[in-house]
Amino acid sequence: MLIDIKNLYKVYDLGEVQVAALNGVDVSIAKNEYVAIMGPSGSGKSTLMNIIGCLDVPSDGEYILNNKRVSEMVDDELAEIRNKEIGFVFQTFNLLPRANALHNVELPLIYNGTTRAKRKEIAKDTLEKVGLGNRMHHKPNELSGGQRQRVAVARALVNNPSIILADEPTGNLDSKTGEEIMQLFEDLHKAGNTIILVTHEEDIARHSRRIIRLLDGKIVSDEATKN
Amino acid sequence: MISNSFALVGEYISMAWVSIISHKMRSFLTTLGIFIGVTTIITIWTTIQGLNNYVNDTLSEIGSSVVYVEKFPWVITGDFFKYRNRKNVTWNEYEAIQRYSTVADYVTPQVVSQKTIGYRENKFENIAVLGTTESFIETSSVLPSEGRFLTELDIRNRISVCVLGAELATRLFENTDPIGKRISIDGLKYRVIGVLERQGDFFGQSRDEYAVVPIGTFRNVFGPHRGMQIAVMTNNADAVDDMKEELRGILRKERKVKPDEEDDFAINEQTQLTSFYSSTTSTLYAIIIVIAAVSLLVGGIGITNIMLVSVTERTKEIGLRKAVGAKRINVLSQFLIESVAISSIGGTIGIAFGIIGGSIVLSFMQVDTGVSMSSIFVGFGFSALVGIISGFYPAFKASNMNPIDSLRYE
Structure with missing residues (x-):
């Protein structure tokens, strides 16, 4: 298994009250899967995504990524894992505005010290x-929304990561451009990449092969799609 | 891991450059404080270094193995009153030193007076006329560049001959050859037998405007009761202290100083002047340190402030960099190098302006001397140090940001 998550908890200490964002999550994802994580806001899907993406660590439970026990790592070790194993695609693209594509x-x-x-x-x-072979020297403000997201996808791919983690990748795009990006993910999946999509849109989630639904920090359903 | 961070220095520098040029006005204003600070430091530094070189060069021309027996010390501390009633140094003391000193190799008596010197229609007032002996060229290490110096024969026979300083020779004779010509000193005629080599200026004051005549001739014409300076020299540089002790003994005996009384004469030497000079400039150094500290502190606070703004503005960038694998040290280095770059730009311009400023000050003092390259190191050192110190807190703050919150920051 590429991802092995067992009995995962994430509790936020808000002083007087403690809020459990994840309440005992178990999930496994194999290599070359195309998974969508869904759920309304507050369901814990962002927290789960942050932990899978090694941006955050669980309060309790175990997370093994590519045979590495990530759940017990510290900041700089996590940075190294993110660099090697994770490619992020964000809703707002998050490109450096002053740098070209x-x-x-x-x-x-x-x-990672590449020359x-x-x-x-x-x-x-x-x-x-x-x-985007012909847009390499354009800055983000000279690119369309779809092109920007393609740059972000290229950035996610560049290190050959184990997982591409996309957080609402079409949220800032019109539906036609969104479709184009989903087609790009489809191609990447066919090329052998593992993709995890976080979204609240059914239309988008339907592109995946498997949908995991969260509610109140627990997985309520985990089923294959018709694809 | 560390070597990886070193390899990235080039990247950090280009990141810093992008950030600096994308906020040109802000970077300019931020660097202004450092620029002013470094300019101040380098101007004063260049001036002091220039003066040091100049004064040390000039003073070292007074040989270190020569001492001067005189009525007054060169550097007077405390009240002048106790020196005022001293007896002049006289011919008898010169003779005593010559007779009794075992350490001294050359003993040169010198008497000076300001006189009017003329050649044909050229007349100059208040020119120093020096009466001395043939050993003057040894104790003052000045050689004739034309003709010859006074000889023992000139001295013994009190002949009316003179040797001219280079500048005085030029002023009197312009382009003609002075040797063998007759000049007048206070109306009496002297034959010019030589011209001394040029000594150059000291703070714009020529050291080549004087005439040298045999001491006997001088005493005959201007009277024998003038205060005298006796230059005493040893060829053995290690014997200078012994020589001074010996001279004290000879002079105390000759001047009949009682055993419980202080010396009523001074034995002067070059080191007195150099130590007086360095004690004076050390005060100046202290003042610069204060000025430097204040101006760099102000400049440094400006950098800290702007870097804090910059870190906040770029929270999202920091979050992204961390998401794609930047470690704490990477983020820290990036912002630290940015602040060092900002302050170094100010520093570099400051060094250039400071060197120009210092050279202008020195030229006003009529001191001509090379610019000390140490100022470049001082300038860079200070500006880099300020960059590191003032950039550290913002960079540390950036490196500790949480990637999730930073990515979400709007």
Whole structure:
């Protein structure tokens, strides 16, 4: 299993009250799965995503990613795992505004010590893969929303991560462009990537192969889609 | 891990550059404080270094193995009153030193007076005329550049000859050859037998405007009762202290100083001047340290303030960098290098302006000397240090940000 989560808890201490965002979650995800995590706001889906993405650690329980016990790691170790294993795609793209597309895609490579020349080469190839070979030297404000999200996808892919973790990737796009991005994910999935999609839109979730629904910090359903 | 951070320095520098040029006005204003601070420091530093070199060069021309027996010390501390009633140093004391000193190799008596010197229609007032002996060229280490210096024969026979300082020779004779010409000193004629090599200026004051005549001739014409300075020199540099002790003994005996009384004469030497100079400049150094500290503190606070603003503005960027794998040290280094870059830009411009400023001050003092390269190191050192200190807190704050909250920051 690529992801093995057992009895996961996340409790936020708000002083007088303690709020459990995750209340005993068990889930396993295999390599090359295409999973959507769904749930209304407050269901704990963001918390689960943050923990899967190694941005946060659980209060209790176990998270094993690619045979590494991530649940017991500290800050800088998590940073290294994120760099190697996770590719993030955010709703708001989160590109560096002053850097061109190429440099934005290079970013994860900077932090694992790839040489400058090698970085340019890999980033270029990856941008071509998402269909932006002719937009490499444009800055984000010179790109359309769809193109920006493609740059972000290229950035997520550039380090060959184990998981692509997409948080509402179409939330800031019109429906036609959103469809295009979902098609890109479809292609990536077919190429062998593992994709985890966090969304509250049924239409978007239906693109995946498996939907996990959360409510009040617990998994309420976990089933395959018709795809 | 550490080597990885080193390899990234180039990246941090280009990140800093992007950030600085995308806020040109803000970066300019921030760096202004450092610029003013470093300019101040380097101006004063350049001036002091220039003065030091100049004064030390000039003073070292007074040989360190020469002492001067005089009525007054060169540097007077306390009240002048106790020196006022001292007896002049006289010819008898010169003779006593010559007769009794075993350490001294050269003993040169010197008497000076301001006179009017003329050659044909050229006349100059208040020119120093020095009466001395042939050993003057040894004790003052000045050689004739044309003709010859006074000889023992000139001295013994009190001949009316003179040797001119280079500047005086030029002023009197312009382009003609002075050797063999007859000049007048207070109306009496002297034949010019030589011109001394040029000594150069000291703080804009020429040291080449004087005439040298045999001491006997001087005493005959201007009277024998003038105060005298006796230069005493040893060829053995290690014997200077012995020589001073010996001179004290000879002079105390000759001047009949009682055993319980202080010396009523002074034995002066070059080190007195250098130590007086350095004690004076150490006060100046203390003042610079205060000025430097205040201006760099103000500049540094400006940088801290702007870096804090910058870190807050770029919260989302920090969150993203952390999400894609930046460790704490990476974020810390990035912002630290940015603040060092801002202050170094100010520092670099400050160094340039400071060197120019210092050179202008020195040229007003008529001190011509090379600019000390140490000021470049001082300037860079200070500005980098300020960059590190003032950037540390904002950079530390950035490195400790939580990636989830930062990514969500609007």
